[in-house]
Amino acid sequence: MTKKYNYENLINDINNLDLVAHRHSLVIIKNKDKYLLYDDERWQCKLFINYKTKDENNETAIKEALEKDLQLDTSTINCEFVTSRTQEKYSVSHNENRIYNHNLYSITLSKLPAYMKKDNFVINNKHYYWMTMDEMLSDSNIKEKNLEVVYFVKDSIS
Numbered sequence: 529m530t531k532k533y534n535y536e537n538l539i540n541d542i543n544n545l546d547l548v549a550h551r552h553s554l555v556i557i558k559n560k561d562k563y564l565l566y567d568d569e570r571w572q573c574k575l576f577i578n579y580k581t582k583d584e585n586n587e588t589a590i591k592e593a594l595e596k597d598l599q600l601d602t603s604t605i606n607c608e609f610v611t612s613r614t615q616e617k618y619s620v621s622h623n624e625n626r627i628y629n630h631n632l633y634s635i636t637l638s639k640l641p642a643y644m645k646k647d648n649f650v651i652n653n654k655h656y657y658w659m660t661m662d663e664m665l666s667d668s669n670i671k672e673k674n675l676e677v678v679y680f681v682k683d684s685i686s
Contacts, residue, residue: 551581562658570621
């Protein structure tokens with residue numbers, strides 16, 4: 529005898545889905561033809577800036593995180609949602625395939641601080657790099673570990 533699918537089954541399925549998807553906001557800061565990446569210690573790879581997606585006030589949380597991480601004034605940060613994508617990809621830090629829901633945000637800074645005008649810089653013990661899309665696509669480490677995300681950004685932000 530087959531059980532009927534009911535409300536409780538639906539809620540359980542939704543909750544299980546939520547446990548599978550890892551929700552992150554990709555924060556894209558662009559200066560001319562270069563994108564800001566940072567050296568992620570766990571992944572041992574240069575990645576786009578990213579934060580766990582908040583259920584409420586995510587854009588405010590992103591601006592506050594950028595203020596802290598990059599020593600920016602939130603009044604100089606414009607944060608705009610671009611698109612979202614759910615995709616399965618290999619997690620280097622967890623050694624398994626995971627399902628990620630990436631919210632893509634384009635960040636515009638009304639004033640780029642002098643320290644951010646260098647090709648690379650360190651703030652709060654985190655190393656940041658400006659890279660073109662071609663440089664990212666030529667980097668074997670980025671290609672191996674994060675190519676799907678690079679293509680997502682390339683396809684979504686010109």
